[in-house]
Amino acid sequence: MKAQFYSLISILIAIPIFVFVVQYMEYNANTGDAISERVISDQLGQLVNSIEMDTVKAMEISGRRALLAATNYVISSGEALDDPVANITELMTNGTINGSSSFLMLNNTMPDWEQRILSKPVDFTVTLDYWNISIANYDGYSLVVGMDVNITATDKLGKVRIDKTGKRKYAYISVAGLEDPMFPLETGGFIRRIVQRPEPGHVAFKVVAGSSNSSGTCSGPVTFNKSEDDDTKILVAENLTGVVFSRHLGIILEDEDDLSGQISCYVTGNNSAVGLVRSALETGYDVIHIDNETKSAWSMPIENSLPERYYYRIPGPTFLQRLGGDYTASPDGIATFIYVPELQEQAIPVDDYSRVAYRYFSRSGSCYQVDDMPEWFGMDSSDASDMNLTELLTSDPCTVS
Numbered sequence: 001m002k003a004q005f006y007s008l009i010s011i012l013i014a015i016p017i018f019v020f021v022v023q024y025m026e027y028n029a030n031t032g033d034a035i036s037e038r039v040i041s042d043q044l045g046q047l048v049n050s051i052e053m054d055t056v057k058a059m060e061i062s063g064r065r066a067l068l069a070a071t072n073y074v075i076s077s078g079e080a081l082d083d084p085v086a087n088i089t090e091l092m093t094n095g096t097i098n099g100s101s102s103f104l105m106l107n108n109t110m111p112d113w114e115q116r117i118l119s120k121p122v123d124f125t126v127t128l129d130y131w132n133i134s135i136a137n138y139d140g141y142s143l144v145v146g147m148d149v150n151i152t153a154t155d156k157l158g159k160v161r162i163d164k165t166g167k168r169k170y171a172y173i174s175v176a177g178l179e180d181p182m183f184p185l186e187t188g189g190f191i192r193r194i195v196q197r198p199e200p201g202h203v204a205f206k207v208v209a210g211s212s213n214s215s216g217t218c219s220g221p222v223t224f225n226k227s228e229d230d231d232t233k234i235l236v237a238e239n240l241t242g243v244v245f246s247r248h249l250g251i252i253l254e255d256e257d258d259l260s261g262q263i264s265c266y267v268t269g270n271n272s273a274v275g276l277v278r279s280a281l282e283t284g285y286d287v288i289h290i291d292n293e294t295k296s297a298w299s300m301p302i303e304n305s306l307p308e309r310y311y312y313r314i315p316g317p318t319f320l321q322r323l324g325g326d327y328t329a330s331p332d333g334i335a336t337f338i339y340v341p342e343l344q345e346q347a348i349p350v351d352d353y354s355r356v357a358y359r360y361f362s363r364s365g366s367c368y369q370v371d372d373m374p375e376w377f378g379m380d381s382s383d384a385s386d387m388n389l390t391e392l393l394t395s396d397p398c399t400v401s
Contacts, residue, residue, distance in 0.1 A: 044153045044162045058113035059171035063145040066091035069104040074181040080325030085135045127152045137318035140334040145171045175319045182322045186361040190346045198310035200283040203387040204300040207280040211269025214295035218250045218265035221286045236277045267297045311336045327362040340376040350400045354379040367398035375399045
C-alpha cells in the first residue's frame with residue numbers, strides 16, 4: 001500500500017514536469033523559427049535595397065552612355081535625330097540606334113546591367129523587371145531618366161518573401177562635358193562646342209543704381225579697404241574719409257559726392273552700396289563693372305567669359321531639342337553665345353543675327369550692340385530681357401571688322 005502511494009506521488013510530480021518540458025521545447029522551436037525568419041527578412045531587405053541602389057546606378061551609367069552615343073551619331077552622320085527620346089531608349093534597351101549597333105553601349109545596356117546585378121552570389125531567389133522608360137529634360141544641365149521597377153526576393157524554403165512592385169525610379173544625367181550637337185550640325189563640323197557650366201550662373205544683373213552724380217566706365221575686382229594701394233581694384237566705401245583716389249581704379253560710394261576731377265570712374269549716392277556689393281560677391285564672381293550710360297555698377301560675368309563659351313541657365317533649347325535639330329526656346333533650357341572671332345578663324349561668313357547661338361543658327365533676332373561689350377556682340381530686345389541686359393542694349397547694329 002505504501003509503495004502504491006509513493007508511485008502515485010511520483011506520477012503526479014512527473015506529469016507537470018513532462019508538460020513543462022514539452023511546452024518549453026515547443027516554445028523554443030517556435031521562438032527559433034521566429035528569430036530565423038526575422039534574420040532572413042532583414043537579409044532580404046538589405047538585398048532588395050542594394051538592388052534598388054544598383055538599378056539606379058545602372059540607369060545613370062546606361063543613360064549617360066546612351067546620351068553620348070546619340071550625340072556621336074548626330075555629329076558623325078551630320079543629321080539630327082528624328083526622335084531623340086526614342087533613340088536614347090533604344091540605345092539603353094538594345095544597344096542600337098536606328099537599328100545600328102553602337103560600340104559605346106557594349107556591356108552597358110539595361111539588360112547587361114540587369115544580368116550583372118542578378119549574377120551576384122546570394123542564397124536567395126531574386127527577380128528584377130523594369131519597363132516604361134522615360135527620358136526628359138530636367139533643368140537644362142541634366143536629363144532625368146525614369147523607369148518602373150519590380151524586385152522580388154524569397155528565401156530557398158519560401159518562408160519569407162519581399163515584393164517591391166511598380167516602384168518608379170529616377171536617375172539624373174548631367175550633359176556637362178558633352179558636345180553640343182547644334183554647332184557641328186550648323187557649321188559643317190568646323191566648330192565644336194562642349195557644354196560647360198559657369199560659376200556663377202547669371203549673365204548680368206545691376207548691383208548698385210547710382211545717382212546722376214556718377215560717371216565713367218571701368219571693370220575690376222573690388223576692395224573695401226581704403227588703404228589698399230591697387231589701381232586695378234574698385235573701392236567700395238560709405239564715405240570719402242581716408243580715401244586716396246590714386247590708389248583705386250574706380251569708386252562706389254554710399255555718400256553722394258562730386259568726384260569729377262578726382263577720379264574718372266565712379267558711382268555715388270546709394271546708401272546701400274556696401275551691402276549690395278557684398279551680396280553680389282557671394283555669387284562667386286568678384287568683378288564689378290561700372291557703366292557710364294546707366295550710371296550703375298553691374299555684375300557681368302559675360303563681359304569676361306565670352307571666350308570661355310559657357311552655357312547659361314536662360315531660355316534656350318534643351319539638350320534633347322538640340323539632338324533633334326529643334327532650336328525653339330524652352331524656359332528650362334540652356335543658351336550660349338556665338339563667338340565671332342571663332343567664326344572668322346574658320347572663314348565662316350558672319351551674319352547679322354542675334355549672337356545668342358540658337359537664335360543665330362535659326363536665323364532670327366536682330367543684332368544690336370550691348371554697352372561695354374565687343375562691337376561684334378549683340379542681340380535683340382527679347383534676348384536682352386531674358387538676360388537682364390535690357391538697360392545696356394543700344395540701338396547700334398553689331399559691326400564686324
